[in-house]
Amino acid sequence: MRFDIATLFPEMCEAVVNSSIIGRGIRAGKLEVHCHQIRDYTTDKHRRTDLRLHGGGMGMLMMCQPIYDCWRAVSQQLGQKPYVIYLSPQGKVLTQAHARELKEKKNLFLLCGHYEGVDQRVLDEIVDEEVSIGDYVLTGGELGALVLVDCIGRMVEGVLPSEECFTEESHWNGLLEYPQYTHPVEWNGRRIPDILLTGDHGRIAQWRHEMSLKNTLLKRPDLLEKADLSQKDRWLIARMKADLAAERQAADGHGETDGSES
Numbered sequence: 001m002r003f004d005i006a007t008l009f010p011e012m013c014e015a016v017v018n019s020s021i022i023g024r025g026i027r028a029g030k031l032e033v034h035c036h037q038i039r040d041y042t043t044d045k046h047r048r049t050d051l052r053l054h055g056g057g058m059g060m061l062m063m064c065q066p067i068y069d070c071w072r073a074v075s076q077q078l079g080q081k082p083y084v085i086y087l088s089p090q091g092k093v094l095t096q097a098h099a100r101e102l103k104e105k106k107n108l109f110l111l112c113g114h115y116e117g118v119d120q121r122v123l124d125e126i127v128d129e130e131v132s133i134g135d136y137v138l139t140g141g142e143l144g145a146l147v148l149v150d151c152i153g154r155m156v157e158g159v160l161p162s163e164e165c166f167t168e169e170s171h172w173n174g175l176l177e178y179p180q181y182t183h184p185v186e187w188n189g190r191r192i193p194d195i196l197l198t199g200d201h202g203r204i205a206q207w208r209h210e211m212s213l214k215n216t217l218l219k220r221p222d223l224l225e226k227a228d229l230s231q232k233d234r235w236l237i238a239r240m241k242a243d244l245a246a247e248r249q250a251a252d253g254h255g256e257t258d259g260s261e262s
Contacts, residue, residue: 001103001156002032004074004082005145006067007112008049010035016146025159033149034074038062041069050115059116067111067122074109082107084128085148086118087141091130098131099151110148112141174227176220178211214240 005013017023017033025031042049043065050060075081083105092098102108111118111127123130133144154160181192195207213233216223217240224237 001030001105001153002078002082002107003034003149003153004107004109005033005035005112005142005149006038006070006074006109007035007140007142007145008038008114009112009140009142010037012142013146017149021159022150022153025153025156028158030156030158031153033153036070036074038066038070041073042066043069053116061116062113062118064119064122064125067118068125071109071111071126078107080107082109084109084111084126086111086113086123086127086130087132087144087148088113088117088130089132089135089137091132093132093134094148094151096151099148100155102148103152103155108148108152110141110145112145114140174223175212176215176223178208178215210236213237217241217244 003017007013013033013035017035018026022031022033026033039047039049042063048063049066050062053059053061071082071084083102085102085108087110131144131148133147138144181196185192185197193207195203198204213224213236216227217237229237
């Protein structure tokens with residue numbers, strides 16, 4: 001799979017993508033990540049890529065021509081038009097499910113805006129979709145592009161040792177991941193759950209699934225509304241809710257008196 005990042009700060013992107021798991025994926029030939037300096041494509045004698053906004057307002061806006069020529073050069077190199085994503089706070093918020101869909105694209109061209117953003121005309125001309133990594137605003141699209149490369153790239157075959165490295169993680173099946181433990185068995189008076197020491201893989205799998213449901217209920221109950229739950233899952237969640245309610249009621253009543261004075 002190939003990613004092309006169009007940016008004013010390629011050195012920032014290169015430092016990240018050449019590190020850790022994504023870097024190993026690149027060196028193993030499983031991924032390609034190319035960072036393109038948009039400024040190299042400007043026809044302005046001062047190498048400007050941005051100008052003031054028409055209609056007034058603060059800040060500078062990135063111009064159409066350098067971005068378009070960068071995209072066209074990459075398209076010519078590929079021999080086809082890549083799928084173009086503009087990293088924008090106005091875009092669809094990235095989810096694991098969306099990342100899985102994008103992984104099926106052969107080539108992704110990631111456009112990083114800066115300053116006040118990008119002239120709408122070039123967005124209308126080349127962009128297939130806008131993607132956001134959250135409901136907040138950053139100074140540029142580079143961090144969003146790097147998140148996208150990491151989130152998608154790690155799912156490409158051969159980048160991680162096996163599919164289990166990501167299929168059992170949070171959000172893959174709509175739930176959060178179960179708690180995990182390593183050695184020592186006891187630390188600071190806290191012990192690994194005994195079931196994980198039994199070697200009974202069937203019971204361990206069931207425990208992990210139940211803990212995944214509980215984790216999601218406690219931390220992100222909104223995810224349960226969209227998750228593909230079995231009838232047994234729904235029964236377990238109902239039981240967990242009842243247990244939690246009982247625990248809260250017991251905690252609220254702990255230490256209370258009838259208010260009488262001695």
